[in-house]
Amino acid sequence: MASGSYSPDQPSKEAFRAALAASCSGTAFADRLVSLGRYQRLNKGLALAGDADHDRLVFLAAGAAKLVARSPAMLLTGQSRAGLVTNMQVLAFHFAGDMICVLREGNADFRLIALADCELLAFPTERFLDTAQTEPAVLRWVLAHNLQALHRSRTRMMQMGHKSARQRIADFLVSMAERLGDCSTEACRLLLPMSRRDIGESLGLTIETVSRQFTELREAGLIATEGRSLVQLLDLPGLVRVAGHVPATRTVQLI
Amino acid sequence: MASGSYSPDQPSKEAFRAALAASCSGTAFADRLVSLGRYQRLNKGLALAGDADHDRLVFLAAGAAKLVARSPAMLLTGQSRAGLVTNMQVLAFHFAGDMICVLREGNADFRLIALADCELLAFPTERFLDTAQTEPAVLRWVLAHNLQALHRSRTRMMQMGHKSARQRIADFLVSMAERLGDCSTEACRLLLPMSRRDIGESLGLTIETVSRQFTELREAGLIATEGRSLVQLLDLPGLVRVAGHVPATRTVQLI
């Protein structure tokens, strides 16, 4: 903090200011908010240390992460070999620029786990909001992010409700393409930071089923895969069609 | 609005002020917010008219409602006998005092449908927030409601991910008991405003499966039913145990 020493957290704080500035002005104010946050690097595979007492807002400046939860029932077993035994539920994937709400460890405990090396700023929700009071645009910014998260969560719920494994995977790929946004209309390449297991746990499927669906989509010519994490979406409209298409029911033709 | 004419919307506006007052002071300000809202009665079974252009915040003053979505794929078929054909997804149930976020009709269209006769105040989100800017406590109140909704949505997602039909129904009953709150620790009576179909659509189960699970819970002595909508929870701890219990997997004993 003193004189000319190198400060690795600067780029992250800059990213935060930039994201904030997009929706509200006042750079001096942004500095005050930034000072509330704690900069943190989070290497691939590691979890953000939990907090039993306070909700936290986490700004993901760089990298990719998953928000997971494990239900209390599993906790009984998890003492020793937690990693292998517990079946987690992935609640959401997050990427650079996201503002994430990590609730305090209550009934279920939520954790943010890095899928790739991350840089983030963690704020205690209460204090952040207290400070933001004076600049309502910031509150709206947080609210907007929350609405977004709610919307995604609900869309996901719709999937889990009525959709088949095939549809879920197709929909997952389409929505990842939208969020990572490195493709326009033509064949686009996705570098998925999450494992098959993560995908399965986010969609309520087993790893085997995920794998089978990838294979079948490949055989149908809708996607191509290369290595573990590279997926090419060869036919985006086709995937959209598969994703939305009603299963095998004869719901379809009734005039 | 003029002199002494009876104004049926008064009690609802009163309820709104009360809810607002719980988290922030300033009654004069509450009046200004109230004036933005449109009072509306919504009879059982009817849907709140959709809005293609604006998100809306809806304060449910009295009654019970479900927030549903139907995926765009179904819309193709729904022209004529929409009610019977489309399989909807119930995203959430809401009760008196809830502040609900109804997103504009975009890809999927969301609708708020009354389960019982409702009284509500509908606000255009943008204008509501614009006005609320000056009173940040209100923004926080909305944010808090949103966080609550997000949390519930995610908890629900966890269910849909890994839980069996039995667990989902038990969990549903427990959470309804919590929200309707008309029981302490002993046997409590729930008057469910929603049909078996609604329950099924919210949990991702068919109506038949819901029915079977109710029967089995009854035979297990955990609940008692009377008529269509009255359910007695005879053994709340038992239901909690069933709801959280890991299925048949041998995830359990590994020291």
Add this chain to the structure above:
DNA sequence: CGCAGTCTTGAGACAGATCAACTCACGTGG
């Protein structure tokens, strides 16, 4: 190069969906 962990593929089992009667609750009108 070899090892560990991820991913793929196959065979069998089971929970829940689907289809098809049937029964019952509840509001209506005689």
Add this chain to the structure above:
DNA sequence: CCACGTGAGTTGATCTGTCTCAAGACTGCG
């Protein structure tokens, strides 16, 4: 007030998609 009919709910038989279990193949790291 009770018979009646309609839609909600229940129950049973069967079918199917996904999970489970069990090998095997491939990636990517040390």
